[in-house]
Amino acid sequence: MKIGIVGAGQLAQMLALAAIPIGIEVLCLAEDNTKPAATVTDIFIGELNSPQKLHEFAEHVDVITYENENIPVDAIRSLAEIVPVYPSIKALQTTQDRLLEKQLFDRLNIPTVKYAAIDSMADLQQASEHIGLPAVLKTRRFGYDGKGQYRLANEDDCQSAWKTLGEHPLIFENFIAFETEVSLISARDQLGNTHYYPLIENMHKDGILRLSYAPWQNNTLQAQAERYAQRLLDELDYIGVMTIEFFVVNNQLLANEIAPRVHNSGHWTINGAATSQFENHVRAISNLALGQTGCLAPSAMINMIGELNDRDEVLKIPNAHFYDYAKSPRPNRKLGHINLVDHDKKRLQASIDKIQTIKC
Numbered sequence: 001m002k003i004g005i006v007g008a009g010q011l012a013q014m015l016a017l018a019a020i021p022i023g024i025e026v027l028c029l030a031e032d033n034t035k036p037a038a039t040v041t042d043i044f045i046g047e048l049n050s051p052q053k054l055h056e057f058a059e060h061v062d063v064i065t066y067e068n069e070n071i072p073v074d075a076i077r078s079l080a081e082i083v084p085v086y087p088s089i090k091a092l093q094t095t096q097d098r099l100l101e102k103q104l105f106d107r108l109n110i111p112t113v114k115y116a117a118i119d120s121m122a123d124l125q126q127a128s129e130h131i132g133l134p135a136v137l138k139t140r141r142f143g144y145d146g147k148g149q150y151r152l153a154n155e156d157d158c159q160s161a162w163k164t165l166g167e168h169p170l171i172f173e174n175f176i177a178f179e180t181e182v183s184l185i186s187a188r189d190q191l192g193n194t195h196y197y198p199l200i201e202n203m204h205k206d207g208i209l210r211l212s213y214a215p216w217q218n219n220t221l222q223a224q225a226e227r228y229a230q231r232l233l234d235e236l237d238y239i240g241v242m243t244i245e246f247f248v249v250n251n252q253l254l255a256n257e258i259a260p261r262v263h264n265s266g267h268w269t270i271n272g273a274a275t276s277q278f279e280n281h282v283r284a285i286s287n288l289a290l291g292q293t294g295c296l297a298p299s300a301m302i303n304m305i306g307e308l309n310d311r312d313e314v315l316k317i318p319n320a321h322f323y324d325y326a327k328s329p330r331p332n333r334k335l336g337h338i339n340l341v342d343h344d345k346k347r348l349q350a351s352i353d354k355i356q357t358i359k360c
């Protein structure tokens with residue numbers, strides 16, 4: 001069994017690292033040999049806009065998945081003519097456009113933010129009157145790590161936001177003064193069996209995820225999140241791992257977005273869960289039974305952004321695990337992460353605090 005991954009970033013690298021021990025081979029499609037996954041698996045060099053190369057790639061593998069939703073649907077559809085592609089094209093198409101995603105939330109009765117499609121300055125003015133300010137203006141497509149977003153505090157911001165983003169199809173969202181943010185990671189196999197990880201609490205700064213903590217214990221909201229996920233998985237004929245990001249407001253969940261893939265907030269599962277999100281995605285797309293998704297002990301994940309913390313110092317912390325994606329440093333770039341797992345919550349918090357003091 002050989003799986004093909006479109007892309008060779010850190011998510012592909014961690015998928016490959018989970019596949020190898022269970023006897024599954026991996027081939028990643030990328031433009032060159034310098035990406036993180038190249039440190040652990042074979043790369044098929046080619047571009048998504050080359051039908052010839054895509055065809056060749058598909059002939060080398062038994063099943064295809066992707067590590068990023070910002071890829072052309074047509075290219076993936078051409079691959080799907082040759083080998084199965086999971087998650088479904090429907091899932092890819094919906095999750096790469098924030099408007100389609102929010103319309104799907106509405107159709108499935110999953111509460112989300114108030115929103116409006118924005119294609120002109122007039123639309124923007126209307127939305128700011130009807131939905132109100134503060135708000136966030138976002139590109140419908142290609143956003144990640146808070147990129148392509150503009151916070152609107154008052155009417156005056158609308159002009160400059162339009163100048164900055166107006167050339168793209170946009171979505172206007174009311175600004176949510178959330179209590180916290182959580183995510184739910186689900187895995188569904190080819191027989192329709194579904195497993196859910198415990199809710200994860202996520203802390204962002206400047207639109208980029210910094211820290212995740214699991215489990216976020218709230219039985220009512222866990223059950224609610226699982227019901228929402230089940231509706232999405234059914235509607236999208238989903239196979240593989242799927243993540244939903246939520247805002248928590250007034251002890252209710254408001255869906256923010258879906259990622260049709262393993263997610264940064266689930267990296268702790270490598271050390272803190274019975275089966276990692278990466279292994280479960282590999283199992284699901286390879287038609288294997290899923291592994292248990294329970295939390296082994298309270299866990300945290302800290303992203304290393306822009307620069308890596310001193311590895312030797314980090315590894316002196318009991319129960320710390322260091323992940324270096326082998327990427328060249330650049331401001332705001334995710335270069336690696338640290339996982340911490342500890343039965344003692346106080347000690348876990350002390351380890352999180354200690355990491356902040358370790359220099360880069």
Ligand SMILES: Nc1ncnc2c1ncn2[C@@H]1O[C@H](COP(=O)(O)OP(=O)(O)OP(=O)(O)O)[C@@H](O)[C@H]1O
Nearest residue numbers: 113136143144145146147173174175176204207209
């Ligand atoms: N409507 C909103 N109200 C309040 N905060 C928001 C809103 N939309 C986004 N944010 C903040 O910005 C963060 C990033 O936004 P979002 O998840 O929509 O974009 P993204 O670029 O896809 O992020 P990521 O790649 O981290 O998932 C959110 O996690 C949240 O902290």
Ligand SMILES: [Mg+2]
Nearest residue numbers: 145245256257
């Ligand atoms: Mg997000």
